Structures are given as C-alpha cells and as structure tokens.
Amino acid sequence: MRNLWIFLSRYNAFFFFIIFFTVGIILTIRNNMYQRSVTFGSTNELVGTAYKRLNVIKRYLNLVQVNDSLAAENAALKTQLLAINGIDSTQVTKVKDTTNHQQYTLIAAKVFKNSVTLTNNMMTINKGGKDGIVKDMAVISPIKGVVGFVESVSENFATVRPLLNQKTFISVVLKKDNAFGSLVWGDDNFDYRKAYVKEIPNHYKVKIGDTIITSGSGGFPRGIEVGRVSNTSVSTGDSFMTLEVTLFNNFSTLHFVYVVKDKFAEEVKSLQPEVKNEQ
Amino acid sequence: MNSRAILINIFRWIALLFIQIFLLRNMAFYNLSTPFIYVLFILVLPFHIPNLLLYVIAFITGLTLDTFYDTLGVHTSACIALAFVRILFISVSLNREAIDEPEPSLGNMGFRWFSLYAVLCIFVHHVVLFFLEAFKFTSLTYTLGRTLLSVVFTLFTVLLVEFIFHNRKSA
Known part of the structure; x- marks a missing residue:
C-alpha cells in the first residue's frame, strides 16, 4: 500500500x-x-x-x-x-367573399346528360327548384373553368346552357390588365376545347399564354380562371380583337358541376329592369 | 510563491486571455494559421508550483477559452496536455532542486532553453487542439499543416511578448 x-x-x-x-x-x-x-x-x-x-x-x-x-x-x-360514388351529393359548399359577406353559395350537382358535338349543346343536372336553383344562375367546373347558365328549372332537375352553345355569352377579362371581352363559342369553331374572346379593344397587347378570368358580372364570381390565350391573330375584320382561348375544363368529361347561387342576383337585376342582360 | 507572484500571474492571466479572446480570435492567416498567445501564461507559471495546482489552473484556463470559443473541452484537453509536457520537459532538462529562478521565462532561462521549451509545449498543445477540433484523421495533412503553421505563429507571438517584457524587467 x-x-x-x-x-x-x-x-x-x-x-x-x-x-x-x-x-x-x-x-x-x-x-x-x-x-x-x-x-x-x-x-x-x-x-x-x-x-x-x-x-x-x-x-x-x-x-x-x-x-x-x-x-x-x-x-x-x-x-x-x-x-362516395353512391352519394347524391347535396352538400352546399360556401365561397367566402370579403366585400359582400358570403355573396356566393355553391350547390354541387351531378351532370347526367351532356353533349359536346352539337352546335347548340345542352346539359342536364340533377338539381332543381327544390334545391334552390333558379333560371340564369351561373354554373362552374369543379377545379377550373366556367360551364354556363341555368336555362330552365323543374322541381328536381335543371338544364344548363353551357358555353358550347351559340347563345351563351360570358363576361371575361384578361387577368393581367383587366381588358373586358365576352367569351363565346361557335362561329366556325365547334371544338369543345376552344372558345373565342370577342370585343377586346385593339390597343391591348395580348400574348399567347395570357390567362382569361371571369369579370364578376353576369352571375359568375370574379376571378374564375377560364382558359389560356392560344392564338391572338384571329382575323375578323372589325375594330376589336378576337382571341382564341384554350379552355381549362374539358366539357366532354364533365361529371360534377357547381351551381353558383348569388345572394344579390335579384337586387342587381331589379336595378336594371329595362336592359336585357346579354352577358 | 509569494503574494506578488500570485498577483502578477493573475494579471497575466487576465491580460493574455483578454488579448486572445477579443483580438486574436478574429485573426487568422488564410484560415490556416491562428496564434494562441494564452499558452504563454501556462508556460511561465512558477517552477515550484505543485503539479495538481498546475493542472487545475490549466483546466480552468482551457475551460475559459472554450466558453468563449464555443468548443467546450477542446482547449481544456489541449491545456492539460501542455501542462503535462511542461512538467516532463522541466524534470528532464533541469535539476529541480538546483533551480534558483522563480519562473521559466526567456529572461531567466536564456533563449536556447526557452525556445526549445516553448516549441515542444506549443507543438503538443496545438496537435491536441487541432486534432480534437477536426476529430478525424482523414484530413491528416490539412490538420497537420494547420498545426505547424499555427505553431510558428504562436511561437512568434510568444517570443515577441517575452522579448518585450524581458527587456523591461532587466532594465
């Protein structure tokens, strides 16, 4: 030690x-x-x-x-x-609008008759007056794109006049500079993937690939993306531009649509009783 | 060890660590060579200091450095190694009973002895320091290069400081 x-x-x-x-x-x-x-x-x-x-x-x-x-x-x-497939989806989806508190309500509907090959196509959905659908309501696609307007309403069903109809005009704007125009179909163009935007003044510079959105008048909420400009030089002979637009939605595979219920539609309509609303 | 020596060493400790932490920490040549002047404090501690006290002082010094360098343990280990080499070198090169100088400084021991002592101690300190910092042997040449360059730099500063104070003391 x-x-x-x-x-x-x-x-x-x-x-x-x-x-x-x-x-x-x-x-x-x-x-x-x-x-x-x-x-x-x-x-x-x-x-x-x-x-x-x-x-x-x-x-x-x-x-x-x-x-x-x-x-x-x-x-x-x-x-x-x-x-999910069996469900008859009656769920009401809501879109928030900041200026007018909850102006738009969406009603989901199933498309069960549709056509894309005629010159004046029509569509039938499985929602009607019972579900609160009235004439001239706007109809949009689930993800992107517009469909058309409600044409006539029965108790359980409604017919929709889609964009693919020569009588349909939808008010749209160019997303980048708010130039107004109206979206039409027909007039030598019977391709369900394309439509024309008419009445855009000539001085706007439009490029291929520009996005077209709804203007907010005529029943559609503002800002729904409609399509992309695919051709800017469609000659028509008048003083307005006509743009060829490739639509975002495919009408031939449309199974569900949303009917847009506008809370102020009656009010707006009552302000302009004499003017026939074309758009 | 009288009270004067204690005061001088405390003052030296504060001064050297202050210089190391606030001045030399921000100094490096091409990120390769860094001077560690604070080792001078351990080098010139009195001859007759007990071994345990020497280790404790080295430990505290390294710990203080580590706190400021955010490398807890690295400088501590290096300082302990330095203290060990210091004890070994002194016991080998000098007869412990026959030492009449108070501390192993340049002025007391002469340039030859002091420079050899400093080179050995600083080299061991830096080897431990840089290898603990790198903690691998894969970049051996880089770490070794850093060590050698830093040894040169540290040695230069240590000798410089010693020369300045040596002259003032003898005058």
Missing part, C-alpha cells in the same frame, strides 16, 4: 494528466455537436448494418401480417369509394 502510494506520488504528473485529459475529452465529446455526431455516427454504422441484416429476415417473417393489413386497408378504401 505504501509502495503504491509512493509510486503514485512519484508519477503524479502522469496520473493527473490522465485524469484531467479524460475529463477534457469527455467534455469535448459530450458537449460539442460535431464531435458527438462523429463519435456516435461511426458506432452507429456498425449497429445500423447489423440491424439491416436482421431486418431482411424479419421482413419475410412479417409478410403475412403485412398482407392482412394491406387487404384490410384496401377493403376500407373500397367501401369509402362506393359510398
């Missing part, structure tokens, strides 16, 4: 060095993010490889449970899908 003590005190510098240096290294590793990540990273690599090896075996053993859970999930999803 005494010898050990002598030994320790003779080489005390070295033992103190070991003690203090160990403390220093521990401090370094424990408190410095970088050193810690290196230390535990290299050790983790060994552990991680071992686990990876083990996992291959484990995966095979678990295949039955995985299969079962996937099948159960599939069944649940399929049930949900059937429920």
Whole structure:
C-alpha cells in the first residue's frame, strides 16, 4: 500500500494528466455537436448494418401480417369509394367573399346528360327548384373553368346552357390588365376545347399564354380562371380583337358541376329592369 | 510563491486571455494559421508550483477559452496536455532542486532553453487542439499543416511578448 502510494506520488504528473485529459475529452465529446455526431455516427454504422441484416429476415417473417393489413386497408378504401360514388351529393359548399359577406353559395350537382358535338349543346343536372336553383344562375367546373347558365328549372332537375352553345355569352377579362371581352363559342369553331374572346379593344397587347378570368358580372364570381390565350391573330375584320382561348375544363368529361347561387342576383337585376342582360 | 507572484500571474492571466479572446480570435492567416498567445501564461507559471495546482489552473484556463470559443473541452484537453509536457520537459532538462529562478521565462532561462521549451509545449498543445477540433484523421495533412503553421505563429507571438517584457524587467 505504501509502495503504491509512493509510486503514485512519484508519477503524479502522469496520473493527473490522465485524469484531467479524460475529463477534457469527455467534455469535448459530450458537449460539442460535431464531435458527438462523429463519435456516435461511426458506432452507429456498425449497429445500423447489423440491424439491416436482421431486418431482411424479419421482413419475410412479417409478410403475412403485412398482407392482412394491406387487404384490410384496401377493403376500407373500397367501401369509402362506393359510398362516395353512391352519394347524391347535396352538400352546399360556401365561397367566402370579403366585400359582400358570403355573396356566393355553391350547390354541387351531378351532370347526367351532356353533349359536346352539337352546335347548340345542352346539359342536364340533377338539381332543381327544390334545391334552390333558379333560371340564369351561373354554373362552374369543379377545379377550373366556367360551364354556363341555368336555362330552365323543374322541381328536381335543371338544364344548363353551357358555353358550347351559340347563345351563351360570358363576361371575361384578361387577368393581367383587366381588358373586358365576352367569351363565346361557335362561329366556325365547334371544338369543345376552344372558345373565342370577342370585343377586346385593339390597343391591348395580348400574348399567347395570357390567362382569361371571369369579370364578376353576369352571375359568375370574379376571378374564375377560364382558359389560356392560344392564338391572338384571329382575323375578323372589325375594330376589336378576337382571341382564341384554350379552355381549362374539358366539357366532354364533365361529371360534377357547381351551381353558383348569388345572394344579390335579384337586387342587381331589379336595378336594371329595362336592359336585357346579354352577358 | 509569494503574494506578488500570485498577483502578477493573475494579471497575466487576465491580460493574455483578454488579448486572445477579443483580438486574436478574429485573426487568422488564410484560415490556416491562428496564434494562441494564452499558452504563454501556462508556460511561465512558477517552477515550484505543485503539479495538481498546475493542472487545475490549466483546466480552468482551457475551460475559459472554450466558453468563449464555443468548443467546450477542446482547449481544456489541449491545456492539460501542455501542462503535462511542461512538467516532463522541466524534470528532464533541469535539476529541480538546483533551480534558483522563480519562473521559466526567456529572461531567466536564456533563449536556447526557452525556445526549445516553448516549441515542444506549443507543438503538443496545438496537435491536441487541432486534432480534437477536426476529430478525424482523414484530413491528416490539412490538420497537420494547420498545426505547424499555427505553431510558428504562436511561437512568434510568444517570443515577441517575452522579448518585450524581458527587456523591461532587466532594465
């Protein structure tokens, strides 16, 4: 014991060095993010490889449970899908308008008769007067694009006069500089993917790819994207430009539409009783 | 160790750490060479200081540096290594009983002895410091290059300071 003590005190510098240096290294590793990540990273690599090896075996053993859970999930999803398809969706969706508190209400409707090949196409939806639909309401597409106006209403159904009808005019503007025009279809163009914007004054500079949106008058909420300009040089011979527009929505695959219920439609109409609203 | 030596060492500690933290921390040549002048404090501690006290002082000095450098443990370990080398070198090169100088400074020990002592101590300190900072041996040449360049820089500053104070003391 005494010898050990002598030994320790003779080489005390070295033992103190070991003690203090160990403390220093521990401090370094424990408190410095970088050193810690290196230390535990290299050790983790060994552990991680071992686990990876083990996992291959484990995966095979678990295949039955995985299969079962996937099948159960599939069944649940399929049930949900059937429920959605079977539903006669009468949910009323609301659009917030900041200036007029909740001016527009959307009524979802299912299209069950539609045509795109005629010169004056018509559409029938499964909502009618019972659901609050009246004549001249605007109809829009679920994601992007306009559809048309409600033409006639029965108790349970309504017919929609879509854009693909020569009698339909929809008031639109160019998104970038608010130039007014009206969206029409027909007149040598019977492609359901395209429409014309007429009556845009010649001095506006329009480029291919410019977006056309609804102007906000005539029943449509403002800002619904209608289509993109695909041709600016359609010659018509008058002092206005005519733009060819590629529509965002596809009329041939339309299954659901939203009927836009405008709270102030009656009020606006009563202000201009004499003027026949063309747009 | 009388009270005057304690006061001088406390003053030296404060002055050197102040210079290191507020001036030299922002100084580096091409991010390669950084001077660590504060090692001078541990180098010129009195000869007759007990080993344990020397380690404790080195530990506290390194810890203070680490707090300001945000590298907890790195400077501490380097300072401990420096203290160990200091004890070894002094016990090998000098007869401990025959020492009549109070502290191993340039003026007391002469240029040859002091420069060798400083080079060895600073080299060990910097090796520990830079390798702990890098914490890997993959960029060995870069770390070693940094170490050597910093040793040169630190040695230069240490000798410079020693020369200035040596002249003033002897005058």
